[in-house]
Amino acid sequence: MEISRGIQDWCNVVGFYKVNIKTQCFGAAISYGGTLCVLNTATDAGRVEVFRSLEDSLGSKFSSEPIAPNPNPQIIVFSGPSGVGKDAVIKRLREVRKDLHFVVTATSRAKRPGEIDGKDYFFISKDEFLSMIEKNEFLEYALVYGDYKGVPKKQIRDYMAKGYDIVLRVDIQGASTLRRILKDSAIFVFLVAESEEALVKRLIGRKTESKEALLMRVASAKEELKNLNEFDYVVVNKEGDLERSVEIVGSIIDAEKAKVHQRRAAI
Numbered sequence: 001m002e003i004s005r006g007i008q009d010w011c012n013v014v015g016f017y018k019v020n021i022k023t024q025c026f027g028a029a030i031s032y033g034g035t036l037c038v039l040n041t042a043t044d045a046g047r048v049e050v051f052r053s054l055e056d057s058l059g060s061k062f063s064s065e066p067i068a069p070n071p072n073p074q075i076i077v078f079s080g081p082s083g084v085g086k087d088a089v090i091k092r093l094r095e096v097r098k099d100l101h102f103v104v105t106a107t108s109r110a111k112r113p114g115e116i117d118g119k120d121y122f123f124i125s126k127d128e129f130l131s132m133i134e135k136n137e138f139l140e141y142a143l144v145y146g147d148y149k150g151v152p153k154k155q156i157r158d159y160m161a162k163g164y165d166i167v168l169r170v171d172i173q174g175a176s177t178l179r180r181i182l183k184d185s186a187i188f189v190f191l192v193a194e195s196e197e198a199l200v201k202r203l204i205g206r207k208t209e210s211k212e213a214l215l216m217r218v219a220s221a222k223e224e225l226k227n228l229n230e231f232d233y234v235v236v237n238k239e240g241d242l243e244r245s246v247e248i249v250g251s252i253i254d255a256e257k258a259k260v261h262q263r264r265a266a267i
């Protein structure tokens with residue numbers, strides 16, 4: 001017979017015990033005004049009775065309010081060298097975490113065939129873009145080869161208000177700018193390949209770049225590594241192990257949301 005006692009100094013409760021013999025009898029010993037009652041907690045009715053008598057003994061109801069406050073929605077800024085697998089990781093992450101919103105960037109460039117407004121980008125005119133800049137409606141924006149690209153604040157605010165975590169995919173310069181703006185209020189994740197060799201093979205495998213473009217991307221990747229210390233986390237996206245990278249990023253988000261002192265982004 002194994003007897004485990006607990007909560008002994010709780011008002012009238014004199015002890016819990018678990019009897020582990022063939023009959024599998026579980027119970028709690030409770031004293032009502034000096035009379036010891038043994039309640040059978042093997043049945044639902046017995047458990048309800050024990051629960052109620054504990055409340056009676058304490059003279060108050062047990063609260064069903066959450067003990068820990070709801071975690072703050074988090075902003076995850078995702079960056080890394082071209083071809084490392086940012087899109088692939090984010091795409092899979094969105095499939096496995098339903099409470100994530102991937103921010104769709106606004107751009108003043110014309111829509112290309114096959115692109116969908118609101119999915120690939122929000123396509124807006126240059127005038128509209130300039131008016132939004134004037135009204136301070138972008139978290140960050142840049143002029144890239146004559147076209148504006150920017151992160152609309154409203155989209156982030158709206159989704160954070162609904163409790164969503166926010167994912168932003170930016171290049172290294174974008175990450176530096178966002179770090180200056182958001183400081184420690186967002187989580188900065190840098191994705192790398194396990195080696196330069198693996199990165200180059202991945203880029204070749206994607207078949208989207210010319211030889212010249214490949215050389216440029218590899219050179220930039222080396223430069224970009226120098227910015228690593230501006231980030232909070234580095235995740236190695238190993239060849240053939242996308243799932244593991246997605247798991248690690250998910251764990252980072254979970255750990256951040258379990259922190260006692262959490263990041264709180266105000267956009």
Ligand SMILES: Nc1ncnc2c1ncn2[C@@H]1O[C@H](COP(=O)(O)OP(=O)(O)OP(=O)(O)O)[C@@H](O)[C@H]1O
Nearest residue numbers: 082083084085086087088202206238239240241242
């Ligand atoms: N862990 C992995 N193992 C093997 N292939 C991968 C892995 N992760 C991504 N890939 C593949 O590598 C290629 C590049 O990935 P992806 O387009 O997601 O990179 P990216 O970082 O978003 O690139 P860019 O910055 O140029 O847009 C894709 O063909 C993708 O399917």
